Amino acid sequence: xxxxxxQELTVYNSLSKQKEKFEPIIEGAVGMYVCGPTVYSNxxxxxxxxxxxxxxxxxxxxxxxxxxxxxxxxTDVGHLENDGESGEDPILKKARIDQIEPMEVVQLYxxxxxxxxxxxNALPPSIEPTATGHIIEQIQLIEKIIKEGYAYLINGSxxxxxxxxxxxxxxGKLSGRNLEDMISNTRELAAQSEKKNPQDFALWKKAEPQHxxxxxxxxxxxxxxxxxxxxxxxxxxxxxxxxxxxxGMDLKFPHHECEIAQAEACNHESPVNYWLHTNMLTLNGKxxxxxxxxxxxxxxxxxxxxxxxxKPFAPTVAKFFMFQAHYRSILDFSNDALEASEKGFFxxxxxxxxxxxxxxxxxxxxNITDWRQSCYxxxxxxFNSPILIAQLFEATKFINSLxxxxxxITASDLELLQKTMHDFLFEVMGLVDISETxxxxxxxxxxxxxxxxELRNQARANKDFATSDQIRDQLQEVGIQLKDGKEGTTFxxx
RNA sequence: GGCGUCUUGGCCGAGUGGCUAGGCAGAGCUCUGCAAAAGCUUGUACAGCGGUUCGAAUCCGCUAGACGCCUCCA
Numbered sequence: 358x359x360x361x362x363x364q365e366l367t368v369y370n371s372l373s374k375q376k377e378k379f380e381p382i383i384e385g386a387v388g389m390y391v392c393g394p395t396v397y398s399n400x401x402x403x404x405x406x407x408x409x410x411x412x413x414x415x416x417x418x419x420x421x422x423x424x425x426x427x428x429x430x431x432t433d434v435g436h437l438e439n440d441g442e443s444g445e446d447p448i449l450k451k452a453r454i455d456q457i458e459p460m461e462v463v464q465l466y467x468x469x470x471x472x473x474x475x476x477x478n479a480l481p482p483s484i485e486p487t488a489t490g491h492i493i494e495q496i497q498l499i500e501k502i503i504k505e506g507y508a509y510l511i512n513g514s515x516x517x518x519x520x521x522x523x524x525x526x527x528x529g530k531l532s533g534r535n536l537e538d539m540i541s542n543t544r545e546l547a548a549q550s551e552k553k554n555p556q557d558f559a560l561w562k563k564a565e566p567q568h569x570x571x572x573x574x575x576x577x578x579x580x581x582x583x584x585x586x587x588x589x590x591x592x593x594x595x596x597x598x599x600x601x602x603x604x605g606m607d608l609k610f611p612h613h614e615c616e617i618a619q620a621e622a623c624n625h626e627s628p629v630n631y632w633l634h635t636n637m638l639t640l641n642g643k644x645x646x647x648x649x650x651x652x653x654x655x656x657x658x659x660x661x662x663x664x665x666x667x668k669p670f671a672p673t674v675a676k677f678f679m680f681q682a683h684y685r686s687i688l689d690f691s692n693d694a695l696e697a698s699e700k701g702f703f704x705x706x707x708x709x710x711x712x713x714x715x716x717x718x719x720x721x722x723x724n725i726t727d728w729r730q731s732c733y734x735x736x737x738x739x740f741n742s743p744i745l746i747a748q749l750f751e752a753t754k755f756i757n758s759l760x761x762x763x764x765x766i767t768a769s770d771l772e773l774l775q776k777t778m779h780d781f782l783f784e785v786m787g788l789v790d791i792s793e794t795x796x797x798x799x800x801x802x803x804x805x806x807x808x809x810x811e812l813r814n815q816a817r818a819n820k821d822f823a824t825s826d827q828i829r830d831q832l833q834e835v836g837i838q839l840k841d842g843k844e845g846t847t848f849x850x851x
Numbered sequence: 852g853g854c855g856u857c858u859u860g861g862c863c864g865a866g867u868g869g870c871u872a873g874g875c876a877g878a879g880c881u882c883u884g885c886a887a888a889a890g891c892u893u894g895u896a897c898a899g900c901g902g903u904u905c906g907a908a909u910c911c912g913c914u915a916g917a918c919g920c921c922u923c924c925a
Contacts, residue, residue: 378860394925403880408925446922455909532920539921541855552923583923605925610854612924613861635925636856642917644925682864687857694863697875704874707889742864747873757890763882829887840888849888 359385359833361421368601368738370683371609371632372531376720376739379631381600386424388595389415392604392612393485395432398475401652402675402690403638403645403732407605410635410684410740412479416785417736424801428492428594429482434489435562436583442750446580449570458771459570463489472572474653475671478693478787483592488586492572495581495589499560499574501623508622511551513563513577519556522618527558531617532610533631558615560585570640576607584615592620604630606636608643610721638679639689640665645734651691668693670699673789677702680742680786701750706790709782717758717768718727723771736785743773745781752778802847806837813839 381387391411394400396559408429418425444766452459472482474810488495499515502508507522508515519528523536539556560583560709564571590662591599599619605611613632620628637644653663678698682688728748735744752774758764768772782788801835809828816824829839840847 391925395923400925404925410925438921444923532854534921538853542921603925606856607920607924610920610923637919639918639924644919644924648924678863686864689863691863692873697863699875701874704889709908739867742871744873745866750873761890763891817884820884826885833887838887841883841886842889843882847888 360421360689361385362396363421364421364733364737365615366421366737367739368631368633370630371634372629374533377631381423382598383467384629385422387418387601389418389427389601389603390591390595390599391427391429391482391602392608393429393431394466394470395436395447395466396463396470397451398466398647399654399656401645401647401654402658404557404605405473405477405655406638406679407603407635408474408807409477409479409679411633412477412787413601413684413742414601414633414740415480416787416822417740420785421727422778424597425783426484427482428484428591430587430590431463431467431468431485431487432583432586433460433487435504435581435586435835437562437745443622445571448570449568452569463487476655476659477676478546478673478789479619480787486590488590490569491586491589491593492581494559494593495585496574497622498585498589498619499576499581502560505622508560509553510576513579514551514562515576515617516552516557516718517615517622518553518562519558519584519618520554526618526621527575528618529610529614531614534610534614535539537655542674551580560619584612584619588616588619588628590618590625597624598626598630600626600629601631601633603635609634622735624813634672635686636686641688642689645690651742665692667696670695671789671791673791674699674702676742676786677746677788681746683739683741683743702788703750703792705753705782706748706792708756709778709790710792711760712756712771712778713815715756717767717771721766721770722758722764723766723770725766725773725777728752729773732777734780736781737763742786745786749778749781753818791796806832806848810839813847 367376368379369376377610389411391408393408394404411429415425415427424499429811430820433448434446436447438447438450448459448462451462455462499508502517503510507517507518522528529535529539540554561574561576561579561581563577563579568580570580572580591602591679602613602616617628639645640651642652643651653665655672658666658675659672660669661667675695678695679688681698728751732745732748735741735748737743755764756774759766783790809832813825813828816822816828832839838849840849
């Protein structure tokens with residue numbers, strides 16, 4: 358059961374900038390924290406890519422037999438649009454525009470997020486904490502940082518003193534920056550800030566009178582800084598030093614850098630052993646982002662209602678498309694690429710389904726054990742899903758040869774082949790076996806088409822090809838394609 | 852301006868100092884009454900220029916282009 362004892366997993370650690378053997382702090386157990394969404398609008402497909410990548414990581418770790426505690430937060434306060442005095446909480450802004458409570462905004466988009474993740478068949482995390490649910494922990498953290506001497510109070514707000522921290526720690530080690538460069542390269546700054554240095558960041562902000570998301574604290578009625586919640590919640594549930602911290606590449610700086618600073622300031626140890634960063638999903642060659650509007654929403658994808666889409670795509674197909682690229686590579690979204698993936702996806706699923714129809718014999722023409730290990734090798738190499746998928750296509754070719762009677766397999770190998778395909782397709786990647794017809798047909802329609810297929814078969818039996826071709830061609834015209842196979846005729850909707 | 856990443860065959864996308872990634876499309880074949888569908892077979896590409904090397908697409912340098920972070924963003 359403890360596959361991890363036999364499979365050597367390596368992961369690319371953003372901190373060391375190289376692949377490292379994965380060794381959890383406690384044998385057999387993994388603590389993983391991933392930065393979740395800020396819930397002030399619908400998650401877009403780019404956001405989803407990150408969460409689906411970490412779903413793959415979560416699933417694979419579990420598959421290897423690790424006991425995984427996966428914590429993914431929901432940011433529902435404190436994430437300001439700008440760091441300056443003009444910064445506004447986007448949740449508050451949305452609440453003001455829609456004239457609803459901030460917590461209604463939070464609820465609305467949290468529910469949306471969960472529905473989307475569910476549609477993608479992503480597993481829920483073990484713990485999904487919210488920032489507003491951990492105000493006390495965050496206040497305690499600030500008190501600790503102040504006590505350690507790395508924060509200062511001004512006008513009811515508390516800021517992290519990056520310059521002070523950098524004197525005895527390395528601020529910028531994750532993102533490869535050094536503070537001196539940052540200070541000398543600081544672009545001419547707008548409005549004078551109350552911060553001592555532009556690099557300092559807020560731990561607690563005093564709320565203006567009209568600011569309705571506010572909590573009492575020793576310093577003022579206010580709200581916590583964005584970076585703080587992740588430190589508070591990750592250390593609360595995973596400890597001061599835990600295995601994996603993940604998030605999008607765009608969070609590396611400043612967010613994750615600040616998390617490291619906060620944690621080191623109060624716990625005197627590096628919080629995270631392996632930092633994993635997923636790359637961006639682009640649209641038209643540019644990063645998908647909420648703020649620029651350059652994005653596509655999952656529901657647009659599922660319904661096909663977006664100008665760049667030629668048709669609807671199933672969530673699992675979109676997931677498969679994403680997994681055909683490595684999580685650390687930029688992936689460009691396009692209709693053509695998605696269509697190409699969809700065809701491959703159905704071919705893979707058809708092959709998987711046909712395994713159960715294969716009759717075993719007394720020898721095998723394919724080394725299933727080696728092939729199975731090559732699937733693990735792919736995933737062991739920093740979760741290389743595109744290589745894994747390539748391996749599954751190798752098996753697909755073999756399965757099709759078996760189906761045609763051009764190859765042989767023993768009963769035990771057949772069982773292992775099926776199990777391996779099942780494990781990687783459904784358990785590790787979390788794909789869903791939808792068939793081309795079942796996804797969008799209605800019973801009445803299929804009964805009617807079955808009738809026409811029957812009539813056509815009768816005509817063909819009578820060599821009345823004029824009639825049989827008429828049925829076939831006219832169905833084709835209305836978007837119903839007949840497919841003649843060895844086991845009879847099926848159809849699909851275009 | 853600073854820091855960093857990327858540039859692969861018609862398209863998407865892995866990988867890497869010498870050995871076929873894979874998918875889609877295209878071509879050929881099988882099947883079929885004919886088609887379609889499906890299956891099989893088939894691809895020697897790595898931005899440009901120079902260097903290191905027995906050998907580089909893979910390492911180094913320069914040039915061009917693209918992207919990301921430096922302000923909210925997964």
